[in-house]
Amino acid sequence: MIKPQSDLLPRPISNGSISVNMESGNNLTLTWEGLNVYVPEAKEGFFSKKKPKCEKMHIVQNVFGIARPGQILAIMGASGAGKTTLLNVLTLRNNENLVVQGSVKINSKIIDDRKQLSAVSGYVQQNDIFIGTLKVAEHLKFQAMLRMDRHTSYEEKMKRVELVMNDLNLKKCENTLIGVAQLGIKGISGGEMRRLAFASEIITDPGILFCDEPTSGLDSFMAMSIVESMKNLAKQGKTIVCTIHQPSSEIFEIFDRLYLMAEGRSAFLGDLTEAKDFFASQGFTLPINYNPADYYIKTLAILPSNKEESKERVKKICDGYDSSKYCQEAMDNIKKASGEQNLKSASFQSQLSSAYKAGWLTQLKWLIWRSFLSMSRNPMETKILAIQTFFIALIFGLIYLQIEDSQEGVQNINGVLFLLITNASFSNMFGVLNSFPAELPIFYRDHQNSMYRTVNYYLSKLITEVNLLIYLKMEDLSLNF
Numbered sequence: 001m002i003k004p005q006s007d008l009l010p011r012p013i014s015n016g017s018i019s020v021n022m023e024s025g026n027n028l029t030l031t032w033e034g035l036n037v038y039v040p041e042a043k044e045g046f047f048s049k050k051k052p053k054c055e056k057m058h059i060v061q062n063v064f065g066i067a068r069p070g071q072i073l074a075i076m077g078a079s080g081a082g083k084t085t086l087l088n089v090l091t092l093r094n095n096e097n098l099v100v101q102g103s104v105k106i107n108s109k110i111i112d113d114r115k116q117l118s119a120v121s122g123y124v125q126q127n128d129i130f131i132g133t134l135k136v137a138e139h140l141k142f143q144a145m146l147r148m149d150r151h152t153s154y155e156e157k158m159k160r161v162e163l164v165m166n167d168l169n170l171k172k173c174e175n176t177l178i179g180v181a182q183l184g185i186k187g188i189s190g191g192e193m194r195r196l197a198f199a200s201e202i203i204t205d206p207g208i209l210f211c212d213e214p215t216s217g218l219d220s221f222m223a224m225s226i227v228e229s230m231k232n233l234a235k236q237g238k239t240i241v242c243t244i245h246q247p248s249s250e251i252f253e254i255f256d257r258l259y260l261m262a263e264g265r266s267a268f269l270g271d272l273t274e275a276k277d278f279f280a281s282q283g284f285t286l287p288i289n290y291n292p293a294d295y296y297i298k299t300l301a302i303l304p305s306n307k308e309e310s311k312e313r314v315k316k317i318c319d320g321y322d323s324s325k326y327c328q329e330a331m332d333n334i335k336k337a338s339g340e341q342n343l344k345s346a347s348f349q350s351q352l353s354s355a356y357k358a359g360w361l362t363q364l365k366w367l368i369w370r371s372f373l374s375m376s377r378n379p380m381e382t383k384i385l386a387i388q389t390f391f392i393a394l395i396f397g398l399i400y401l402q403i404e405d406s407q408e409g410v411q412n413i414n415g416v417l418f419l420l421i422t423n424a425s426f427s428n429m430f431g432v433l434n435s436f437p438a439e440l441p442i443f444y445r446d447h448q449n450s451m452y453r454t455v456n457y458y459l460s461k462l463i464t465e466v467n468l469l470i471y472l473k474m475e476d477l478s479l480n481f
């Protein structure tokens, strides 16, 4: 087995993260019980009367599970098994069009508010979205200022930024722009971007870390380094839950617990060795020299060429699991976790109560800072607007050159004033149309992480862009005058 060369890899997250004076959110047990997710029937709207009636789909069926501190729980299964849906339910995201029943608990407290969940957890999403005109260190600084506790000093937050950059080997690219492909700004590599997404979430030292496909798009060395970092976080007492596709056997061995899903049902929850025994008990013995992850996924997959047989096989395994000792053990653990409520709830409750980590003014200050940096690094947009304004003003100026002091002249002046006002309104409107949609996914992500209030984001954009608009209008009016 080839091991990655440790000097080439990001160092695992050091215990130094605890040295920063912040409340470390450890010892959080995540449980989910009786989870059912349905896609509701399509409503017969005014325009959809003639559409065929769509059946209510049951995409996650009565699943339960537990993720304990100090362990990595890997959620695996074939495509369409329901992994992403489960992760969305656990993170209370993207469920708007679904009917969700059942409960998700942390230390036996039911979690139904995303702000509370964000206060104690991080979510590394599969698609990295960043403001590409920021540098790596600036992005992390922004995250630290708005996501770390308001009682943590500026120096401590910056110390944490340094620590996370060192741990994830981002130090050498700290002053490199993240990059925007559309603007031709080449930035950091794909692997560095993945690590930056990871760094953005662990900067707050969350008690629970959800990762959606943390290794996708990475080479085997980088994938291993990310999983090793996750393992080290787990060793510090964090609860790590990740979905993963086709991990290599080396990566698979690093996981502590395995949660297999098939056709929206639980197919197994337990240790890696238990998984091997369970599959053998169902008549599916893991072949020698076979990647266990590949074998389990293959066994639980629905093959298009052999649908009926695959479905029967999956049903047999899921039924077998429901009546197995592993299922009983998981149920007992979930019950036991509910009994531990009073032991751990004091610091946890205080964390849950603080939804926004930064105060109103701090949010506004750092949003303006980010917005100014982003705008100043994107001179192309400013240049284009300035040139466009210059030419439009020149054309208007030439059309209405040397207006005479007469009845006709007054009408011309009315005309030019009308044109100037409509031009000013429409160009500003198009400015807004350009500016907001481009940042919308980032805004949604930050908003789901409870980083800032919507009004603060809007104000920061207004304050930043109003300067540019004033300059452009001055250029326009002075030329016309």
Ligand SMILES: Nc1ncnc2c1ncn2[C@@H]1O[C@H](COP(=O)(O)OP(=O)(O)OP(=O)(O)O)[C@@H](O)[C@H]1O
Pocket: 039, 057, 059, 077, 078, 079, 080, 081, 082, 083, 084, 085, 086, 097, 098
């Ligand atoms: N909003 C939705 N509307 C209709 N069907 C949905 C919706 N969300 C999920 N599904 C269906 O539920 C099933 C599980 O989807 P999910 O995305 O959770 O699978 P997955 O295990 O994450 O698959 P993959 O590994 O391919 O991402 C799929 O059959 C999918 O088509």
